[in-house]
Structure formats: structure tokens, C-alpha cells
Amino acid sequence: MKRLFDLTASLFALTFLWPVFLAVAVAIRLDSPGGIFYCQERVGRGGHSFLMFKFRTMVADADQVGSHQTAFGDPRITPVGVFLRKTSLDELPQLLNVVTGDMSLVGPRPDVPAQRSDYTEEQWRKRTSVLPGITGLAQATKRSLATPEERLALDLEYVERQSFWFDMKVILLTIKQVLNIKSAS
Template identity: 60%
Template sequence: MKRIFDILAALFTLLVLGPVLLGVAVAIKRQDGGPVMFRQRRIGRGGHEFSILKFRSMVLNAEKLGGYSTADGDPRITPVGRFIRRTSLDELPQVINVLRGDMSIVGPRPDVPAQRADYTAEEWRERHLVRPGITGLAQATRRSEATAEERKRLDIHYARHASFWMDMRIIALTFRQIIGKGGN
């Protein structure tokens, strides 16, 4: 049931938000002429690596100028990037990852390989029993305010207790966060 929901939700998103996706792509391209998409190796279900898709929100070669995580005011984030991050539009190309089967609409956000060091072997195995998601429990409840430890705890909790109804609740909470009513 979850996979069917994921496919239908991803197709619906592409259909309904197609003009928005096109507008974001044009804005990014006009900003500096660089690539519209950003690809990065991430860890999926079972510990398998895949290439995540995002709209590029940072300057060209940003990964050479800093680490894999960013904070508010990071100088590598472009003006268009600030807007698409604040509105979560940068994440929308991941519906393609959902259609490919790399990701789900809801699940723990996919880690970069370097984050393996933040987990015990058992935590890493357990966290990757489910597909990673475009949104997850940590994003729905804490947005980007969650500490690494809180995020890990919430991701493992999701992997242990995932259900269709939990996914629906996470989606609703995510929309509240995006439109600014979720608070912390």
C-alpha cells in the first residue's frame, strides 16, 4: 500500500506542481548559468547508495567550500537557494527518486555516507530498514531545528513504528511546518 501511495503522490506532485518546478528551474539557471539540479550520494534502504536529486540551492562547487551540512546564513547558499530552501521547493525533484524506488514520500531523510560514523552498527542497520523519505518524523516535528541526536532518535523510532497512518500524520505536520504554523 505504501509503494502505491508513493507512486500516486509523486505523479500527482509532478502533475500539479509542474509549472512551479519549471519556474524554479528557470530561476536557478538565470541566476548563474550553472546546473539546475544537484546530485549527491546518499544511503537508502538496506544501506545501498543512490543519487539523490535536489534543486541546486548553493553556489557552484559548494561542496569544495564547506561540509555536507549547512546552517542559517551559510554564504554558499544563493538568493534563489534561500527561497527554495525556506519553502522546501529544493526537495521537490526527489519525487523522481520516489518513482525510481530509491525513496518514499515519508521516511528518515537519507544520510550521506560520512554520517555512518554517527551511528552504532545496530542503529545504522535499524535506521536503514525502511526507504528514506522526502520528509520524515524529524522534519515534521522539528524542521531543521533537530540536533543530530534528536534526528537519529526520531529516525530510528520511525523505522521501528512505521505505518500508513503515521505517514499521513507526518505529511500533515510537514505541511504545517512549511506554511509556518508548526512552530517548535
């Protein structure tokens, strides 16, 4: 059921979001030299690597001038990139990764291979036992404010609790985070 939902929702989104893809591509091209897309090796289910697609938000060859992690105010991020990251539009090309089966709409965010050393063997095995996602429990609840420890705990919680309905909840929480909707409490 999860794969059918992922495939149907991704194809539907790709069909209707093509004007957004086109507008983002033009904005990136006008903003800075370099390609429109950024492809990076990531680790998926079972520890298998794949190329993850994103819209480029940093200067060309940024990964050769800095870390695999970005910090607030990172000078490598382009002006258009700031907007794309804030709105999560840079993640849209990952819908293609969902269609190919390398990713799911919901799951732990895929790590770069260098992050393998950040985990114990058990944590790594558990984290890579599911498809990585465009969004995950950490992104849905903490966005980018989660510490590495919080992110790991939320990723492992997702693996334990995963179900179709839990995925729907994570998607709704993610939309709320992206739109920055305040809860009425």
C-alpha cells in the same frame, strides 16, 4: 500499500507541479551560474547508495568548498536558494527518486555515506531498514532545528511506528511546518 501511495502521489504531484518546476528552474538559471539540479550520493534502504536529486540552492561546486552540512547564513547558499530552502521547494525533484523506488514520501532523511560513522551498528541497521523519505518525523516535528541526537531518536521512532496512517500524520505535520501554521494551544 505504502509503495502504491508513494507512486500515485508522486506521479500526481509531478503532473500538476510542472509549472513550479519550470519557474524554479528559470529562477536558478537567472540567479547564478551552474546546473539547475544538484545530485548527491546518499544511502538508502539496506545501505545501498543512490543519487538523490534536488534543485541547486548553493553556488556551483559548493561541496568542494565546505562541509556536507550547512549552517545558518552559509555564504554558499544563493539568494534563490534561501527561498527554495525556506519553502522546501528544493526537495521537489526527490519525487523522481520516489518514482524510481530509491525513496519514499516519508522516512528518515537519507544520509551521505560519510555520516555512517555517526551511528552505532545497531542504529545504522535500524535506520537503513526502511526507505529514506522526502520528509520524516524529525522534519515534521522539528524542521531543521533538531539536534543530531534528536533527529536520530525521531528517525528510530519512525522506524518503530511506521504505518500508512502514521505516514499520513507525518505528511500533515510536515505541511504544517512548511506553512508555519501555529497550533492553537
